Amino acid sequence: MRVRMKGRKIVGGTTEGELLVSAKPLSFLGGIDPENGTVTDAESDIKGESVAGRILAFPRGKGSTVGSYVIYALKKNGVAPKALVVQEAETIVATGAIIAGIPTVDGIDVKKLKTGMKVRVNADRGEVEIIER
Numbered sequence: 001m002r003v004r005m006k007g008r009k010i011v012g013g014t015t016e017g018e019l020l021v022s023a024k025p026l027s028f029l030g031g032i033d034p035e036n037g038t039v040t041d042a043e044s045d046i047k048g049e050s051v052a053g054r055i056l057a058f059p060r061g062k063g064s065t066v067g068s069y070v071i072y073a074l075k076k077n078g079v080a081p082k083a084l085v086v087q088e089a090e091t092i093v094a095t096g097a098i099i100a101g102i103p104t105v106d107g108i109d110v111k112k113l114k115t116g117m118k119v120r121v122n123a124d125r126g127e128v129e130i131i132e133r
Contacts, residue, residue: 003130005108009123010089013103015055015082016120016131021113022046022058028067028096037079046115055119056081057110061093071096083121085110085128 024045026032031041037052051074061067071093074080084097089106097104103123113119118132 003112005112005128005130007085007105007107007126007128009126010084010086010094010104010106011097011102012124013083013101014120014122014124015103016118017053017055017082019085019113019115019117019119020046020049020051020054020056020081021110021115021117022056023111024058025060025062026056026058027063028061028070028092029064031063031067032070032074034070034073035077035079037074037077037081050079051081052079054081055083055085055121057085057108057113058087059110060086060088060090063092065092065095067092068096068099071102072100075100075102083123085113085119085121 084104
């Protein structure tokens with residue numbers, strides 16, 4: 001049985017792919033390398049992982065407003081996540097997703113998601129559907 005979670009559209013679009021889930025808030029400025037998409041934040045539980053081509057789920061962003069530009073730089077460099085699934089998309093994450101055009105849904109309980117799950121994101125409807133555990 002597939003599980004569908006309902007949240008709120010931040011940036012529209014649809015995609016599906018593999019999840020990369022962080023249980024901790026993410027800092028994009030200094031926490032993710034915009035050149036290659038690797039998580040570099042020493043405090044992150046996903047340090048060393050690449051966000052490129054995956055669906056990135058995390059509770060919320062943290063840090064500088066320049067983090068919005070880092071999200072845009074990830075997209076410009078071809079190493080952005082396919083979508084963002086966030087418990088609370090505060091201004092930094094929402095602005096970055098908007099300028100980068102990355103489908104984004106917030107209001108999702110990321111504790112129910114696990115790295116490696118396959119999901120379908122329909123940000124137009126504010127939905128995240130687990131299609132493979």
